[in-house]
Amino acid sequence: MSLIPPRTPSGTLELLPRDQMVFQHMLDVIRRGYERFGFVQVETPVFELKDIILTKSGGETEKQVYFVQSTGAIQQGHAPDMALRFDLTVPLARYVAQHERELAFPFRRYQIQRAYRGERPQKGRMREFYQADIDVIGKDKLDPAYDAELPAIIVQIFTELGIGDFTIHFSNRKILLGLLDAWGVSEGEVQKLVLREIDKLDKIGEEKVRAAMVALGLTDDVAGKVLKLVALKGDKEAMLAALRALKVDHPVFQEGLAEITMMVTSLRALGVPEARTRINLAIARGLDYYTGTVYETLIDAHPEIGSVCSGGRYENLAGLYTKSKLPGVGLSIGASRLYDQLSSLELLPPVPHTTQILITQLEPALAADYLALAATLRCAGFTVENYLEPAKLDKQFKYADKAGMPLAILFGATEVAAGTVLVKVLAKKEQREVRRADLAATLRALLTV
């Protein structure tokens, strides 16, 4: 019989155990960070009913959906009635609308699951990828104070991940929308298209954005004022002062200014280091979905990666599924993409060993003793593996080293008589004799080096 070549579908991220450990550590840090701020976990089925999932945007997303169908349904010629989720926002909207009566609002949820896009795989585009989303959903209203809490959480998480300096850039769409209105650009659609052009600044440059704005009907003067504004740089106080100095008495602008001012105050109260966040009026986000605060996160030394954590404030999460008004604010970490980029840049620090100690098999007659020592050490909180095959010691050490375990223990009848064991530090090829009574303390010390 000929063999089937073992392989995964393209556009998926499958890791070897040592890399998986690093990736899982990232997900664990994210989860712990979310929970530390009182967010609760939601998991939704990987597939949603077709009418739930195909309502959001049509267009590009609809072309990228993966439909799911059983063998039986295909044979009977049925049209598919389920599809894999393409993000975690549609499932959140459906979940909140479905369980509205049973949830406590403001509903603070996080969701760390995979999403799917049926696109041609290419660099940076995956067909299956993890997202780690965090959102607060209010009923009827949601205080702007929440807008500061989310970046505070992300700062803690990224700091704990140890991926180097990063900056959360934020703005408030109301500032630019209000200014455009005050400067005579009163058509709502045009205002949104202007913001979409500004979102492209990094990619296409100032001159093309200026031309596009003029093509949208802005005067040279207004286009110039917009470009000057979004190019503003400075610390938060300077930025707020510059905005106040515009002295524009437009209610939408004033609302945006009040919200962003409150955000600066709250970020400080939450102890977020100044350098980790920055007001950047060029952050506009392409999606009309966002109505107030918007965020993007850049790794300072690698802006070329683009934003690794983005989101913002929205007016109404689930209007397609419920009459209730559900405003919210959210941030999303593209975890697979983040891992992929950071690991190819070698920016991911090493993580704690999953398995700390290998107990080798030296003398078959002592098999039961090896198992018993493992049980004792596990009770003391260590992760311990027994090598259970008869094999040369050297082979057992190599195995431990390949699997990434830092320590090995060996003992024979001589050591049993002496009440000791030998502990080997694999990286240093160093070996020492340790009394059983001191073993746990010695291991702990060796593992925290």
Place this chain on the structure above:
Amino acid sequence: MSLIPPRTPSGTLELLPRDQMVFQHMLDVIRRGYERFGFVQVETPVFELKDIILTKSGGETEKQVYFVQSTGAIQQGHAPDMALRFDLTVPLARYVAQHERELAFPFRRYQIQRAYRGERPQKGRMREFYQADIDVIGKDKLDPAYDAELPAIIVQIFTELGIGDFTIHFSNRKILLGLLDAWGVSEGEVQKLVLREIDKLDKIGEEKVRAAMVALGLTDDVAGKVLKLVALKGDKEAMLAALRALKVDHPVFQEGLAEITMMVTSLRALGVPEARTRINLAIARGLDYYTGTVYETLIDAHPEIGSVCSGGRYENLAGLYTKSKLPGVGLSIGASRLYDQLSSLELLPPVPHTTQILITQLEPALAADYLALAATLRCAGFTVENYLEPAKLDKQFKYADKAGMPLAILFGATEVAAGTVLVKVLAKKEQREVRRADLAATLRALLTV
């Protein structure tokens, strides 16, 4: 615009936050248990290529596969080339064959992910469900000592889950296969069919199994001896003695006897309590896939649930994908089903609160102080939520209670001046004044009650 009714596809398990917390705790305990014994995590893509996934059995499984296809592929009339995994064994086989050169053998992996079956949903059958599998894979050979380690891990996990008394029943297929051969039933196919009948004992009863064995060509005498053997009960020593007393000099039987004897010794060395495991020769497992040790796990007070953790030893994991011989032994917890059954029996103990403390909003002027206290308490290791909406205190307490938080903190200008805060134990509606300096210790004490 008419609303789309928000709902999930049938046959899926979507939980409200408080139930999700209990379920996630179960997955966390399983994962920690697997890691404590030196197993490493593997995650595979949710879909596999069609030729990888449809080779294992044909028949029933093939009818239940969910195919995955993008909108574009459907429009172009392509046949689907990917399907959702229906278990974690096929992905494991493919993974080990694909990454053989990069893995350290014996390869000890766990995998906690969802699997999919395109079947009509009914009680106890799900279309999407979590499995938590653990396997050791050897290259060319795998010592029988590993067969004792896996149940030792499961015993630790189920004990930590606190789900009441349970028993891992185990046997070794070589015992019955050898005996049948020694008793004149020499046709391999017939031997396997006999084991498959024995596997049905609980469901169809002794007489039907006897008739089925006779129909397979067994004499009344042999059928009687088989039924007498599989009905044997007693502690491990008595069972081993009964098997030795058969004095059957058949190599396969003797191998099975030696392996099961070694397992009993190893379980003791690993400190597994006697009552948690039992030799039960009626455990045969329907799958021919298993070649030696087989396991099933019953909850003592609820045998009607059936086995909640099953598995066994197999000769060759990945013969379809590689020429290497890869024997293994594995156990699988059907986590979604286990959760579902235990929670409807109310057998799941309460789990630690994810969010411990709500800091209420009493005086808007102190907003920054509330945020700062939350940051301080998070640094001290607590999970803390700020209520950020202006709202009546009573509404804030109700919110905390609904969300399952045990403690709330409140303070106004008076308490700030006195250097205190008020801590409210929500379940008891009790409130006490605590000095800031004593706050962390008081909270810790209240949370460990």
